[in-house]
Amino acid sequence: MGVKISESVTWVGKIDWELKKFHGEDYSTHRxxxxxxYLVRDEKVALIDxxxxxxxxxFVEKLKKEIDLSKIDYIIANHGEIDHSGGLPALMREIPDTPIYCTAxxxxxxxxxxxxxxxxVTVKTGDTLKLGKKTLTFVExxxxxxxxxxxxxxxxEEILFSNDAFGQHYATELLYNDLVDQxxxxQEAIKYYANILTPFSKLVTRKxxxxxxxxxxxxxxxPSHGVIWRKDPAQIVKKYLEWAGDYQENQVTIVYDTMWDGTKKMAEAIAKGIHQTDGTVTIKLFNAGKSDKNDIVTEIFKAKAVLFGSPTVNKGILA
Known part of the structure; x- marks a missing residue:
């Protein structure tokens, strides 16, 4: 069964406890x-993603226990990627004529x-869908x-359905931001931003x-992944504006690869020297060959300085 999160909105998603890789093998999902x-009920009913x-x-079988599928008036597809749209084929076999609202x-x-x-049905910024007493407004x-x-x-209801923005790859039955370990x-929110949204930071700020x-x-x-922000939801918006700017923490990240531990010893010596010079600086040390690449990217994103080290191999470096 779904989880009622407001007067008219019910969460009807799926928690994937076993997922360890996302986007193929590209993104690690440790949690x-x-x-x-989301099912939005009013005089009309809309299903979001x-x-x-x-x-x-x-998903469809569980949705049937929540609502008679024939009573779903609209489907909203925020995004074509199959972690959002993968249930559509099974759903559309049941209700094939239901309009799907999405961008061109x-x-x-x-x-x-x-x-x-x-x-x-294609929509653009400013278009609306009246459900009864409540209205959905679309923003590209x-x-x-x-x-x-x-x-x-x-x-x-004053709810923003934010698609991938403000999400995290974080499985929890607790569902809300104020109920989980902060x-x-x-950590999952900044990892998500650093690895997925950083290239689009100017667009993040603008939007x-x-x-x-x-x-x-x-x-x-x-959001489409992770917890719902119900306690002070503006906190994650403020964080995104920080992360999209010239963000850095008081941290130095050192990334190295090594053949016979020589480069490792150099990296450790540099880390020791930094600590002796300024004990307030957080130092993160990663062996690139043994560490998770998404965790490395996250710690590079946080750092005010980044150092890379590699032994020489065939006139090049370890890659």
Whole structure:
């Protein structure tokens, strides 16, 4: 069964406790993840996103226990990537004529992946979908982090459905930001930003400033992965603005590779020297051949200085 998170919104997603790699083998998920889907009930009913493909059939069967599928009036696809849209084929076999609201780029993505000419309705920033007493307003968010991405704002409930933005790969049945370990939460949040969104930081700043300019009240942020931000949801928005700027902590990150420990000893000697010079500096030391690359990227993102070391091999370096 789903989890009711507000008067009209129910979480109907999937927690993936076993996930250890994401985006193929590209991103490590030490704490699993979740694929968040939201059912919005009013006079009309909208379903926001589905789940990753392997859980598509399970998702539909569980959704049937939550609602008669024929009563779903609209499907909203925030993003074509299959961790969001993977449940669509199974769902559309049940309710094939239900309109799917998405961006023009998402139509291309979904048609390209599933080879189906579903009932697509394209939307852009400022378009609305009236459900009854409440209305969803669409906001395009290209390159956060795909060209087809978009958000929705639910008035009356003051909820932002933020797609991949403000998310984390973090599996927990506790669901909300105020119920989980804050150190774990923010480690996963900054890792997500550093590894996925950093290349688009200027776009992140621009999009957040655009949304803030609407001066909309905000009670909750519901991302596509990880926990829902219900306690002081603006805290993660402020963090994103920090991370998208010239962000650095009082940290030096040293990354090295080594053949016979010579470069390792040099790296350790440098770390010792930094500590002796300034004991307040956090020092992170990584053997590139043995450490998780996403953890390294995260600690590079935090650092005010980064040092790299490698032995010479065939007139080059270890790679």
């Amino acid at each position: 699993g993840s979740s694929y968040n889907s 589905t789940v990753w493909s392997p859980f598509g059939e399970e 780029n998402a139509v291309k993505s979904l048609k390209g992946q599933f080879h189906e000419d579903w009932n697509f 968010a290209p390159m956060l982090h795909w060209p087809d991405s978009m958000f929705e704002y639910l008035d009356g 150190a774990e939460l923010y 957040i400033e655009e949304v803030l300019s609407f001066k909309l009240p905000l009670k909750m942020i519901c």
